[in-house]
Amino acid sequence: MGATVVPDRVDAWLRFEPDGSVWIRTGKVELGQGIHAALEIVVADELDVELDRTRVAPVDTATSRDEGVTAGSRSIEESGETLRRVAATARRALLAVAAARLHVGVDELRVEAGVISTPAGDSCTYATLVVDGALRDLLVDPEASPKPSAARRIIGSSPVRQDLLRKVTGASAFLQDLELPGMLHGRIVRPPAPGSRLRSVDDAAIRSLPGVVALVRDGDFLGVIAEREEQAIAALRRAGSAAHWSDAPRLAATSDPRYLLALPAETIVVRDRRDGPTPPRVARTIEAEYTRPHIAHGSVGPSCAVARFDSAGLEVWTHSQGIFRLRHELALVMGLSETNVRVHHREGAGCYGHNGADDVALDAALLARGRAGRPVRVQWMREDEFAWEPYGPAMLIRLSADLAADGSIIEWRHDLWSHGHETRPSQGGRPADQSALLAARHLARPFVVPLAGRPRAASSGGRRNAEPYYRFPRDRVVDHYVAESPLRVSALRSLGAHANVFAIESFVDELAAATGADPVELRLRHLDDVRAREVIGRAVAMAGPRPAHSGDGDLLRGRGLGFARYKNSAAYAAVVVDVELDTEIHVRRAWGAIDAGMVISRDGLANQAEGGIVQAVSWTLREAVSTDASGVTSRDWDAYPTLRFPDAPAVEIDVIDRPDVPPVGAGEAMAGPTSAAVANAVADASGVRLRDLPLTRERFIAAAG
Amino acid sequence: MTGSAGPGSAVRFTLNGQPSAVDVPADTPLLYVLRNDLGLKGPRFGCGLGQCGACRVIVDGVARSSCDLPVSDVAGRTVTTIEGLARAGELDPLQRAIVDLGAGQCGYCLSGIIISARAFLDSEPQPDEAGIRAALEPNVCRCGVHDRVLRAILRVSDAAGPRQ
Numbered sequence: 129m130g131a132t133v134v135p136d137r138v139d140a141w142l143r144f145e146p147d148g149s150v151w152i153r154t155g156k157v158e159l160g161q162g163i164h165a166a167l168e169i170v171v172a173d174e175l176d177v178e179l180d181r182t183r184v185a186p187v188d189t190a191t192s193r194d195e196g197v198t199a200g201s202r203s204i205e206e207s208g209e210t211l212r213r214v215a216a217t218a219r220r221a222l223l224a225v226a227a228a229r230l231h232v233g234v235d236e237l238r239v240e241a242g243v244i245s246t247p248a249g250d251s252c253t254y255a256t257l258v259v260d261g262a263l264r265d266l267l268v269d270p271e272a273s274p275k276p277s278a279a280r281r282i283i284g285s286s287p288v289r290q291d292l293l294r295k296v297t298g299a300s301a302f303l304q305d306l307e308l309p310g311m312l313h314g315r316i317v318r319p320p321a322p323g324s325r326l327r328s329v330d331d332a333a334i335r336s337l338p339g340v341v342a343l344v345r346d347g348d349f350l351g352v353i354a355e356r357e358e359q360a361i362a363a364l365r366r367a368g369s370a371a372h373w374s375d376a377p378r379l380a381a382t383s384d385p386r387y388l389l390a391l392p393a394e395t396i397v398v399r400d401r402r403d404g405p406t407p408p409r410v411a412r413t414i415e416a417e418y419t420r421p422h423i424a425h426g427s428v429g430p431s432c433a434v435a436r437f438d439s440a441g442l443e444v445w446t447h448s449q450g451i452f453r454l455r456h457e458l459a460l461v462m463g464l465s466e467t468n469v470r471v472h473h474r475e476g477a478g479c480y481g482h483n484g485a486d487d488v489a490l491d492a493a494l495l496a497r498g499r500a501g502r503p504v505r506v507q508w509m510r511e512d513e514f515a516w517e518p519y520g521p522a523m524l525i526r527l528s529a530d531l532a533a534d535g536s537i538i539e540w541r542h543d544l545w546s547h548g549h550e551t552r553p554s555q556g557g558r559p560a561d562q563s564a565l566l567a568a569r570h571l572a573r574p575f576v577v578p579l580a581g582r583p584r585a586a587s588s589g590g591r592r593n594a595e596p597y598y599r600f601p602r603d604r605v606v607d608h609y610v611a612e613s614p615l616r617v618s619a620l621r622s623l624g625a626h627a628n629v630f631a632i633e634s635f636v637d638e639l640a641a642a643t644g645a646d647p648v649e650l651r652l653r654h655l656d657d658v659r660a661r662e663v664i665g666r667a668v669a670m671a672g673p674r675p676a677h678s679g680d681g682d683l684l685r686g687r688g689l690g691f692a693r694y695k696n697s698a699a700y701a702a703v704v705v706d707v708e709l710d711t712e713i714h715v716r717r718a719w720g721a722i723d724a725g726m727v728i729s730r731d732g733l734a735n736q737a738e739g740g741i742v743q744a745v746s747w748t749l750r751e752a753v754s755t756d757a758s759g760v761t762s763r764d765w766d767a768y769p770t771l772r773f774p775d776a777p778a779v780e781i782d783v784i785d786r787p788d789v790p791p792v793g794a795g796e797a798m799a800g801p802t803s804a805a806v807a808n809a810v811a812d813a814s815g816v817r818l819r820d821l822p823l824t825r826e827r828f829i830a831a832a833g
Numbered sequence: 834m835t836g837s838a839g840p841g842s843a844v845r846f847t848l849n850g851q852p853s854a855v856d857v858p859a860d861t862p863l864l865y866v867l868r869n870d871l872g873l874k875g876p877r878f879g880c881g882l883g884q885c886g887a888c889r890v891i892v893d894g895v896a897r898s899s900c901d902l903p904v905s906d907v908a909g910r911t912v913t914t915i916e917g918l919a920r921a922g923e924l925d926p927l928q929r930a931i932v933d934l935g936a937g938q939c940g941y942c943l944s945g946i947i948i949s950a951r952a953f954l955d956s957e958p959q960p961d962e963a964g965i966r967a968a969l970e971p972n973v974c975r976c977g978v979h980d981r982v983l984r985a986i987l988r989v990s991d992a993a994g995p996r997q
Contacts, residue, residue, distance in 0.1 A: 293932055298873060428942050428973050509881060742978075743977040773982075
């Protein structure tokens, strides 16, 4: 995929300051993934300025570009590639002016730390040339040639991430740390379950508590505001008995993803390649069914926003992934014009997709209205986050393969059942009576809750990576899209690719076991893409000799592999894991190989790959949103356990740099391969095949019989 | 000693080596006092339940969560937050190692993790890796930098050697 360059002005992207620093204007936001550090590397390298002189300007709807949502691992391939060309355009223009001024040819100039010099020692700086108008009205040249790979200084290296300094010293680093003058603290009194209506509330009992400034009620939306944070929390707790709610409708069972089969589904054939020559006779057919439960984003930092209403309108500070979309929906719900809403991005804790970030911004806005210009900060409680965020949806996948007498695969069939994976705020893409923001559905004039939409493209939503990357003689992929979801769902890191790759890569191992083939060899037999073959080869080589199957006492050991090319068009990833089974399943070691094209920050890429593996090990072994008829029951870290330090695997990453191949994002590539590698390792260790995530001790015991 | 502070009676304790006093109700959780009254944003709200470690501080040498600790419980005691680890402009070796090894992504959990590790290393200067892992059990990290954090702590502790 190419860069999305539109012919616009260089100074809309880059601002050269007199002190030599260069500010980068992007609409892509920092989510903890290190994207701003990567964009700084791109610009510093292309311009030959020092890395610490480039900085991404604060992202805000009033001054930043609308680059859509920061998601889908697209920031490097979109903004990174655009900025390389913007910087190349700027560099070429600046050197042309410098050459004329210094009376030498452009080819004789060299640039170091933003200083352009001639062989004779004459020099000038970027900053002075810019002040003199060298970039005035300059348009970005989409054809501008960035530096050849041999001339790069920083790209591909591993600079230290400077933002970590603030984060390890306790400096104010997050939106959660923002303090504005006169700021009040709010908390939201949520219904006990979705669909429950607010019958009455004993206002006086709450208002009489110390520090309480206001109780805000609008239909079933109820919020408390206090001078101090702990006072707002105390008022929230008091509201537990002061607010009276109607019973909620019983929640359909969702803990077993097979609930999907009972709901109406729209059947869409994604691909059908069953024409062509008559296949050999089918000797046997193998089938298997895999499931993934709802998974919570479970950010360690609960969602937070600060809002202020004054005569100029509404101003909001948020860690949303899409501030322009958020502005649109805030204006819609609050009955304002978009021109009177300004949304500032500030970094929050890692979100891994669409969590409560947008919702809490509306909560804060609703509480800030009527506060006479005093800002209101709302941070969700842990329970709000776990009970109300939009989860990564449950999925069910049925795979079947026809085998010839010699064990070769004749035909591959993939059927998936999934809701949509996206209910983010929209920018006018929905009817005006719909809003994705949580509180909008609770207002006296409620907004309609949008459905998680039908996938629009082959690589979106539940279909992502459903099409096998392997070449089989015949195959068919069918999406059973289930529109109505009992639980609120939206985008979680890698969308449907996680479950699809888990299923495909588990099934490949099952076919290998059924036909006596080697799992690595079977994969390579059906892959002709050399980059795919290389990541597999590297991961397997890194892992080295296989561990002995049995260890001390009852300990069992096993090794498994998983592979995917993310979206079938982005980064290549292969993961090998070693597991130990005692009374639990432990992933002790993991090796990952990744090829995301040209490497911007080697350690940044390795860190994303490593984190992706560890997070996916947590999903694979521990994580599932639990419910009963009354609603979501996994409302804290005890009821929603995740992988912790005692059980975290040691991880090694092999980063393959292809300096002349356009870069792609890598943050989501490891999820599916990791889950499959773990299941394959469990089967290798014990002969027990687990097909339902998470792979728990109870499921192992049940399957082992 | 446990103070019985109420309106008008300040809770006094030692904070990052300096005497400190706050005049808030005795049951106010220490976390909000640190963040909102004393301007120390390093301890972070994660759960309010003592389950995730994001708000950890060291109280008389022991790491513990501050979100569920009434401020009166630290009266007369010594509290160290992440802000108190650097000395005379020099980062604590743990802070340095985390930055140098890129052992962070979003970083929201890092102050609590470093606090757990510092308290542990102070009590156990030559730990094994299993001991470090156990000491960090109370800390949730969601970005998956666990192994990098373990390598950073091993680099600082005397246990640095071949990984198990």
